[in-house]
Amino acid sequence: MESIASNLQAIHEQIDAACLKAGRDPAGVRLIAVSKTKPAALVREAFDAGQVEFGESYVQEFVQKSEDQVLENIPLKWHFIGHLQSNKIRMIIDRVALIHGIDRFSTAEELSRQAVKRNLHVEYLLEVNTSGEASKYGMTPDEVLPLSAALFSLPNITLRGLMTIASPDIAEAKREFRSLRILLDELRKLAPDPLKLSELSMGMSGDFTEAIEESATMIRVGTAIFGWR
């Protein structure tokens, strides 16, 4: 296997190339290194190679990893990108920079309640099921706009954008990325503070260059950095 440092470098080159093709500034694309199932030592290795933002999907694993000795006093930023049940919010709420996978109103409400209780401010993304696959989490695209006013009014939490996991078929994926971008545009028209609603978390190891071409601001890449799970 290639080293994590050289994998990261290769990905940054692909990000730069995709941005050039799309006429975008690479500074507008954040790489989230998805470290689920990988040990803290590899997170440390990636951090030492310059990677700062990491994504985790499983609450228990994330909590353990974030407390691991090898990451002590390391100023990395954690993103929670998995499915989040309401009863697990308390376990991660004070450890994350951004929660990507809020997929129902009741979870956003509970996130708000927990944030108020702890006097925290939490940023989150709504997960949207753009592919319509029954196996995927996420709101349906037509649920999002009608809920927006209620979501914007929840205290101590801020909706920063949308997240999706696209279909394996690359042509399908491109259409889904585009539909998420269009949905974000619609949502911004309803937002009290549209500038805050700026994030599109989309694109993984197999489709991040296409996601960048369709305006992704955050890509979540695991396998291409850390190898197969």
Ligand SMILES: *Cc1c(COP(=O)(O)O)cnc(C)c1O
């Ligand atoms: C695992 C995972 C990724 C990373 O997938 P790769 O194909 O390994 O890059 C991205 N997003 C989510 C939500 C994931 O669960």
